[in-house]
């Protein structure tokens with residue numbers, strides 16, 4: 451009987467070796483379950499104590515000093531006990547271990563040891579989370595799931611955009627009903643415009659007015675002009691359009707007050723005004739002043755109007771998606787105040803630590819470190835926040851400019867008219883108001 455079992459095991463092993471490569475390429479998840487996970491799980495179990503001791507996670511049940519005859523002996527206690535861990539449980543992309551902390555231990559040394567875990571277990575990365583006091587979860591991924599992310603689908607909802615894949619393999623959705631305003635940071639060539647293009651392709655078929663503020667002369671958002679209800683290409687125009695939007699907000703407030711409701715979402719469908727999503731590309735252009743009085747006045751107006759939009763817009767169906775290379779506090783206190791109102795954060799690779807700190811620092815210090823470790827090769831990779839306050843690495847779906855423009859053109863007929871914005875722009879450009 452034993453001989454039969456041994457022969458069977460050898461046959462399965464041989465079969466796995468033969469189809470190993472094929473399985474790895476065609477079904478990486480199955481390859482991981484069958485060959486990677488058992489080895490990695492054993493590695494975790496066998497190395498846990500040593501890794502825990504090396505990283506000061508093990509403690510001794512005995513005091514650090516003892517009595518030998520009449521002598522008190524002090525020193526590092528021998529045989530420290532590692533915290534208890536669960537059996538590693540496999541998931542699609544790696545494994546997960548639950549650690550029960552020793553009494554008085556916090557998650558901080560585990561966060562510091564994340565790289566050591568990944569090294570000892572030969573995994574791509576280990577993420578440490580602490581769902582409750584006394585418990586830490588170590589989620590290890592075998593390879594970078596964002597290296598070659600597949601296309602993923604998710605149920606569509608109004609004002610929600612499926613923009614990419616999360617590190618967990620789930621859908622990365624920017625849902626503006628759940629998180630009304632977003633900040634997207636990233637150095638040049640990090641993937642901001644691709645993400646905005648993806649966002650626009652996802653919102654274009656919906657009953658939404660899109661307003662573009664692109665002070666790079668409209669080079670980026672101009673491609674989608676046919677689906678935009680208004681497009682501004684310089685700061686003066688931005689001030690005019692933001693001013694018109696502030697008036698629109700006041701009108702919406704009046705409508706809500708008259709109907710006795712607290713937000714436009716409580717209005718009957720017939721009366722509900724169309725949601726407006728204002729997309730700003732290169733935020734710094736709105737805040738940088740050349741020192742002249744006119745320019746300073748414009749930046750102050752922009753700052754105040756954007757802040758008002760972010761503060762009051764959510765209940766009035768007005769949303770803000772702001773992208774920029776630099777969003778550091780050096781741009782002025784207005785940017786810091788605006789950031790506090792932008793609940794959704796996305797940080798691609800950045801040049802300066804100040805921008806990563808500005809994008810994620812007030813939410814999670816670990817997220818800042820992960821954002822700073824994104825390399826120039828990882829285009830479209832970002833750290834993003836979720837509606838539950840958590841964060842994750844993610845990668846946007848590569849959307850070519852051509853694809854985004856074609857989609858915007860295809861849905862040009864859905865572009866809602868916002869006459870107040872047109873009038874403001876016409877008045878500024880010297881056209882007929």
Ligand SMILES: Nc1ncnc2c1ncn2[C@@H]1O[C@H](COP(=O)(O)OP(=O)(O)OP(=O)(O)O)[C@@H](O)[C@H]1O
Pocket residue numbers: 636637638639640641642643644645775829830831845846847848
């Ligand atoms: N998710 C992605 N997957 C693969 N490649 C991507 C992804 N996102 C962006 N890229 C590639 O990275 C390059 C730069 O992207 P993009 O133009 O979006 O960067 P950017 O941050 O907007 O740069 P800039 O500030 O200079 O406009 C492009 O060639 C694009 O094809």
